[in-house]
Amino acid sequence: MLLNILQNRNFLYLWSAQILTQTSLNMLYYLLTIKVWESTQSNSAVSLLVLSFTLPAIFFGPIAGVLIDRWDTKKALIATNLIRSLLILLFIFILKSPFSLLPLIFVISLVTQFFVPAEGSAIPGVVPKNHLLSANSLFTMTINVSMVVGFILSGPVVRLVGSSGAVIVVFICFLLATFLSTQIPHIMGKSGGKGVVTIFHELYTALKFIWQNKNLRKAALAITSVNAFIMTLSALGPGYVSQVLKMDVLDAGLILVAPGVLGIIIGGVILSTFGRDWSEDFLVDLGFIVSGIILVLFSSFAPHRLGFMAPVLAILSMFTLGVFGSFVSAPATTILHKMTPEDLRGRIYGVVNTMVNGVSFTPILIAGGLADLAGVGNVIAGFGVVLLFLGFLRARHYLERWGKVVGGRGYRL
Known part of the structure; x- marks a missing residue:
């Protein structure tokens, strides 16, 4: 492929x-x-x-x-x-x-x-x-x-x-x-409208289309959430390296950025080669849940607990985050492509791009202040809990289906 x-x-x-x-x-x-x-x-x-x-x-x-x-x-x-x-x-x-x-x-x-x-x-x-x-x-x-x-x-x-x-x-x-x-x-x-009134009407049409289409709405929210996560982690990265790992902040690129990018590359190759074997929704749900778990663990990699293994585990975690972060972005974008009519495509992308920038803008302003008050590790862990919640919220239909299967075999969840 x-x-x-x-x-x-x-x-x-x-x-x-x-x-x-x-x-x-x-x-x-x-x-x-x-x-x-x-x-x-x-x-x-x-x-x-x-x-x-x-x-x-x-x-x-x-x-x-x-x-x-x-x-x-x-x-x-x-x-x-x-x-x-x-x-x-x-x-x-x-x-x-x-x-x-x-x-x-x-x-x-x-x-x-x-x-x-x-x-x-x-x-x-x-x-x-x-x-x-x-x-x-x-x-x-x-x-x-x-x-x-x-x-x-x-x-x-x-x-x-x-x-x-x-x-x-x-x-x-x-x-x-x-x-x-x-x-x-x-x-x-495909759209042939003209005039300012028509522009705002067409914009309203795009917003309405996203809101009324459950799968499209979920995909737009997934893209927005993962970008907010990236911006938040980039804002907290230097503080994490300095305060949690107790290392020189100049090592942030080596510990956080390089393995994360390598993970994104590997994730992209996996999706390009094997992605069609799974549904886009399943990949997005899996990406959220695994990323949330990794972030919660990520916050506890302190040298006084783990010694020299702390930075090693941080590097492995960033690699894994890169892989499963790509499991959210690419499949969610594919859902947008598949479910958006040609005459709405540009408007839908404009709305989603606005959502991404609007939501991502907030963590840039507040993440540092929250980290100063509650600690970098706690803020990262909190964000991991949010991703876990979003993942399980999206994947609840899988859990319900599994519960019915297990329940039918006489087991209790």
Whole structure:
């Protein structure tokens, strides 16, 4: 199955464009974060940077999805990549002025809100239905891996060519992504409405469609939850390494990020190769439950209890979290693809993207404060309990079915 999807030339064009834009955008994000911190030494300023990236998704994501449903997806991908490449070039002139960066970041993020639903809508347009799980597994893996690779590359690239040179590297990546977008086929939107009133009516239609479709609603909530989990863990990672494992915070990447990304890669390969043997709902439920268990255990890996095995168990846990985290994202996205009509696809992705950013934004602001009050380990354990609850809530029909089978054999649960 994986080989079949990699032989699809149109998919390779789309996937390669995603790799270039995601990796370079994450590299730029990390570079700008460093610049703002170096210039201001202020956590509030860095928070404003995060807000500049996040707010457009919350307020404009759904509207962008409605408009994408009316446009040619290929043209939307070309336009968004080209516009962002030109905007990125402007950073060269304002890198030394941190607060001048924020409006430009906001505009780039605004354009990205049109790119996200266009890219999501393009996948079913270039991939056969029976290959969607494989395609989504690769895209989900790329999103997570590109975040780490972008952050890792940022430092060496800046040392090699300087901050302005790094911006030019990102600019070139977006130009290449623009060219790759010209190679995919035209995928016309199915919605033909016009006018502001129609836009909000179509947005309401998408929200209503998600809410009334139980499986679609569960998939959207699963994608939102797993992204909130990723953001929370990334915010608590340095504190966990320092306070729970009692290790140098500089080792956070080695202990948390590297094994987590490796797990995501392995999980993507497993899903691409064997995923069609299981239902998407089962994979999502399994991902939630195992991830919740791992997080609860993860919080107790302290050296005074386990000695040198504490970091070893933390590394193994992060690897397992990566594997089963991918069991949530890719199958849930596949459910969205399968159950969303073509004329609603862009709107649905716009709404889900808004949910992801809106919910993920909250842990960034509150996780650190809660960890300072209750301890990093306790907060991580609490989040694990939440994931366990969500997993069992989703999987209760399996438990009910099992209870009937066991009960029919004369056993009591």
